[in-house]
Amino acid sequence: MAKLVSLAQGVADLLRDGDVVALEGFTHLIPFAAGQEIIRQRRKDLTLVRMTPDVIYDQLIGAGCARRLIFSWGGNPGVGSLHRFRDAVQNSWPVPLELEEHSHAGMANRYVAGASGLPFAVLRGYTGTDLPRHTTNIRTIACPFTGEVLTAVPALRPDVTVVHAQRADRAGNVQMWGITGVQKEAVLAARQSLVTVEEIVDHLEPVPGQVVLPSWAVTAVAEVPGGAHPSYAHGYSVRDNDFYLAWDTISRDRDTFQGWLEQHVLKVETPA
Amino acid sequence: MAKLVSLAQGVADLLRDGDVVALEGFTHLIPFAAGQEIIRQRRKDLTLVRMTPDVIYDQLIGAGCARRLIFSWGGNPGVGSLHRFRDAVQNSWPVPLELEEHSHAGMANRYVAGASGLPFAVLRGYTGTDLPRHTTNIRTIACPFTGEVLTAVPALRPDVTVVHAQRADRAGNVQMWGITGVQKEAVLAARQSLVTVEEIVDHLEPVPGQVVLPSWAVTAVAEVPGGAHPSYAHGYSVRDNDFYLAWDTISRDRDTFQGWLEQHVLKVETPA
Amino acid sequence: MSEGWTADEMMTVAAARQLRDGTACFVGIGLPSTAANLARATHAPNLVLVYESGCLGAKPDRLPLSIGDGVLADTADAVVSVPEVFNYWLQPGRIGIGFLGAAQLDRYGNINTTVIGKNYRDPTVRLPGAGGAPEIAASCGEVIVVVRQNLRTFTDRVDFVTSAGYGSGPGHRERLGLHGRGPRVVITDLGVLEPDPDTCELTLTCLHPGVTVDRVRAATGWELAVAERLTRSPQPTEQELTVLRALESTKEGVLH
């Protein structure tokens, strides 16, 4: 059964330096507060996994938490580039960042394989692209019935997956809705999971489009209202598009970024 | 976009003798009315596909529509055996019935592969059982990353899948909820699909737990209130458990069955 | 204490007692469902019932006739698709206990629910088949078998292996790469059998009240191994019987 914890405690309990960590949320429900708590706790050498390492990973990468990134699209959606990500790849600043690069379909299926307890997934993917040249984690496999050759990718099994959701009940059952992306698969693929939620309620009123993660499939739940900002929680908040635009300026320059990090992340006190 | 049709027209348009046909619905939302329309239209030599060929396929088999059955569990749930199925297998009555037998996990994954446009699916399944001895459609496959040996099953791609749902709108978008089983996969795996619904409405009000099949993924929709009886449609009816029990008596004897078929299926007039 | 009880009641009570609170339990319909719901209503209120229809954490207040009854969806923590229940929940080993019945069972806990008779294509009796059982037997943390004990069922060699127990003996599951530990216990209307830690052979370890070893031997189609220290099941308590009978009375559409 999931334990109810504070955000600081949840991150401290679950994450170790060097861990493989997935923070998921496809544009919607991105666990920004948890990402910033990881920065505050100065975790390092993390292998960060995420389909869209957008602003949340730009922050973690710029703060020097990551050694490696497994991903499929690294940009600021609708705005442009991720400057901290670029600076790490192009200039190894603040530390070198090793990349393992996939397509969305490949990453999604790697989580599916992880959630399914299978060592690999099969898809029609990557064909005719240069992606397979740069990793051994994209291979071919023949159909044992037709002989047709398809693509195989290995399961993702993060040490910890972190996601944000709208609600949990006191038993730790988690409820999310709206665009739910790959969160269920990312949680089920992981050894341990931390879910931050907008609120903890007595009873989870059913909602159309909901995904429910039963308490016994989750390790820890922390109540963090607004924990997805500048992303959003459908029914609770709207996407702060202005922040995404502002991020382009904040992140473009190392000093501006570090000033922002100091003021908006490192100095922030969180309840233990 | 799906066409709105009568049940008789839908079956007449879509089904041909010799087709591979899946009527799905896992205890809930079983398309009984469509099955009986298939009997009335005297379709024959069908390959019937279904995880749980329960009373609905007992009727089709007893009526002589099937040449072959691909399945994973053939019983009357909570009651006992399927007597028409048994009679066909043990005594070739009214015609011989060829079996291809799987487990639920295997069948579900065969539909998933079909819905995914893949020639096969991988699972941990059938291991240590005698099932693989009796079909070439259960094989092994090695993980290209770990070498681990797993099981492969080929995709199911029915010529026609028939399911029952609660509602559709006038554009042919289909909405179902409650236990939705493998219906989405069975519809998406098929070349063509027919969905019978409790009612056609102007607007599909969202419902918790809903599965929506967009109109452009469905071939035809027919309004058939009560079309799942003696199964049920969550929110519209309850399971007629008494009929399932009564079926044990009706189906045990060939003559009683034929009397029932004559009176309750063949003589029934359906609106064209 | 109660006035009396049937052998089936004793079997159901003994099965329910095997379920530890908080465990996730993959439940088939019939005896397993009754036992699991009895456990939930008595010593294991947080037992998580998983039905192959996709209902996770169902909390039915009456006994469903089928695994797809509406009460299961209405009371579940989550209702997922059938592919998902097998792929995301059963296959990775998230379910602690799998509850299985059997038409035939051999000394290594291998189960047949497919055909009676040596010829699969021309069987003496055609049974329903596998359903979810092969993967439940493979992937649940452990398996509990609930089955009435008699010579027809407890057979030296099953006609068809629908679900693997310990195969041909020690090491077999490991060689097959099965992740679950296999049958931990077989509960019958006569007593309880458990696999011998060395030989994997089902061994009588417990007798229900009033049952003798000879009677169990006479109901077993192979030379039955009997534990040195044979225990006796506590009688059903009044509470167990009251709850069980209340549950049975709610069962829908029972054959009268």
Place this chain on the structure above:
Amino acid sequence: MSEGWTADEMMTVAAARQLRDGTACFVGIGLPSTAANLARATHAPNLVLVYESGCLGAKPDRLPLSIGDGVLADTADAVVSVPEVFNYWLQPGRIGIGFLGAAQLDRYGNINTTVIGKNYRDPTVRLPGAGGAPEIAASCGEVIVVVRQNLRTFTDRVDFVTSAGYGSGPGHRERLGLHGRGPRVVITDLGVLEPDPDTCELTLTCLHPGVTVDRVRAATGWELAVAERLTRSPQPTEQELTVLRALESTKEGVLH
């Protein structure tokens, strides 16, 4: 007629005109999203917009900044998981048209959105990467590319193939076993290019109003093939411009 319009507006209008009503269209954010919504608001009211965030049949009344904005989920016929949108909807070829942008494009319609520079491990410019594009390019019935035309973008050889066009020429897609037919048309701010039926090479087939062939040649990093019968795009209509500008004005969080 309108007073005037920008090259980007012409490009968007030309892209919108390519979309047949009733088609399912896999839409990325930015120009493709604008064009698809313009088409839906003008000649193609039943265009089905599919976003990789899992929104099937989204009908946004304003332009989203990201592919995961709430308005897409609120107006969709169905919201499915990300694995599902790729596995059940894109991969089997259910989506008629895929809309792609490009940082680099070569004469065979191969697309690069990964790195600029010859060394992948030490790139001159690190771009966002693949996202959904490789499988959109592989599995959609056909692909429409929308991209501004200049020497940086229209390059003789892309530094990295992120999404396959016609590979190295005729027969390449077939040898790879790709199910989709590949890029049917490339819409730029200068005109329209289409693959030659024999050589698969992108050929200028249409000029936007006021653009000369020489200007297009000068913006193309290879010796541009030009169709014998070169057409000219009709100017944006007043309705197209009115609707497009109204849409643009609803765009959230635009850089001002």
